[in-house]
Amino acid sequence: PPGGQLARLIHWTWAQRNGSFFPPPDTMANLRSLIGTGLVAGAALFVLLSAARDGHVATPATRPVTSAFATRPMIRTNAGCMRSAAAPRSVRHAFGMVPRQGGFAVRAETVDKETAEGTAAKDVATSAPEKKTIPPAIIIGAGRVGQALKDMGSGEDLLLGRHDFLPDDAPDGPIFIATRNNDLDAVLAKVPEERHGDLVFMQNGHLQPYLDQRNLSDATQVLVYFAVAKLGDPPTDGITDLNPEGLTAAHGKWAQAAADRFANAGLSCKVLDTDAFERAMFEKLIWICSFMLVGAQYPGATVGDVEANHTAEVTALINELATAVPGVEFEPQLPERLRAYARSVAHFPTAVKEFEWRNGYFNELSKANYMSGGKVDPCPLHSDYLAVLGMGKVVPYSFKGYRPIYNQKELEEQDRILTEYEKIRAETKERLEKEKRLKREQLRKEKEAANLAKQERELKEEETMKARQLEMAKTAAEEETKRSRRNKPDA
Secondary structure (H helix, E strand, O other): OOOHHHHHHHHHHHHHHHOOOOOOHHHHHHHHHHHHHHHHHHHHHHHHHHHHHHOOOOOOEOOOOOOOOOOOOOEEOOOOOEEOOOOOHHHHHHOOEEEEOOEEEEOHHHEOHHHHHHHHHHHHHHOOOOOOOOOOOEEEOOOHHHHHHHHHOOOOOEEEOOOOOOOOOOOOOOEEEOOOHHHHHHHHHHOOHHHHHHEEEOOOOOOHHHHHHOOOOOOEEEEOOOEOOOOOOOOEOOOOOOOOOOOOEEEOOOHHHHHHHHHOOOOOOEEOOHHHHHHHHHHHHHHHHHHHHHHHOOOOOEHHHHHHHOHHHHHHHHHHHHHHOOOOOOOOOHHHHHHHHHHHOOOOEOOOOOHHHOHHHHHHHHHHHHHOOOOOOOOHHHHHHHHHHOOOOOOOOOOOOOOOOOOHHHHHHHHHHHHHHHHHHHHHHHHHHHHHHHHHHHHHHHHHHHHHHHHHHHHHHHHHHHHHHHHHHHHHHHHHHHHHHHHOOOO
16 A cells, blocks of 8 residues: 555554554554555645646646656557556546546547647558559469569469460569579570560579570579578578678669569568679679588588588688679678578588589689680689589699690690590599499498308307207206106115
8 A cells, every 4th residue: 555665664663662563453554544645645746736837737638647646557548648547536637537447548638639640640650561562473483482472472473384385465564584594595485575675584693694695684683582491481581690681682674673572571672783783693603602512522511511610611712703703893791791691591402503504604714714824723712622523624723834825726735735634534533433432342341241240240149058058958957867866765
């Protein structure tokens, strides 16, 4: 009750003076009642003075009632005012408070119109944004990503397989291609040439040379950093601790439409100009080439394994590939940012795939430098890793001692050297495979020998056990014979 602490203090003083903690009951009740009434009256007077100072008594309430009078927490009502479960009668009357279930609230007529309208506007502003209306699109590729793209739309998209032709009544919007790189030729053959400007390419790798050769230099491209675990699952955004704004990016005619579609699924997407998109594209290319190539050196390694256990290797390769890309200057902390993304997809397996679209780009840089008489391989680590895997057209590194090419004869000589090197590499690969076969054969023989030794050991133990049992049986028989002789009466 109000004043309970002070009442307990008086109770203790009474005990000190009278030698007992048990004063007459009516004395304590009177004390508590007096103290509680005084405190409540004082609080009410303070609230009334504060209200008169702030203008609450003379004018309608324009802000929430002060909580000085309340002995319990204040609760905001739908009208934006306050209510209390324990307000004095005088205060309730002064502020026009009326009974409500669970406490009291200010009468509706005491709240001015501007406050109510302002609160309603705030409620609308803080409500969840509605999904954007997305123009219908054609989605080619009915896999995980294709189905996810359709789910992001407004329900009027056309989903096609990679071998399907566009119908005559196909939507006029963007044409998302959600297939593998090696299917692009087949897809383009089924899209009318007048619709090529609506194509949206979402593949990994360095696509620009392919697009340039087919008069699609200005086609929309999307760098997809979101992941779809399996068909029908919602996509997971590629957000990292170093890039909380997200990594997915788009460029071209339908870039904003792609960003709006992704936003419907809560995914981020940046719309970039040509230079920024080229830089972002090479960053993703470096990520996939470096992490997949280093991971392939350790069978069974995941992206997370490479990031955590082979950090120095992958960092060195990232820096090497970034330096090799001509005409592009990357933002600071490139290795850190790419490793941060690797942590967000740590469960991904590692494998070198779609070589000509990914690692093939850097292998071509090495080959071009070699064939032009350059003296340094721009990607020596990359070439070394490829040589271990037996992939790509590997060139000898570094190119010390080679002069610039001036005539066809010297070019042919370098071709001959390269052919010999490829022959040596093939022989080395065959030798390594033979050694692996021999090692497997040796392991097989060792296993057979171990099994044979185990069988012999078990057979020997079995024979020993039988001999022991025979010995025990013989001993038992002899004992029985002795007992029989002792028990036989003398003749």
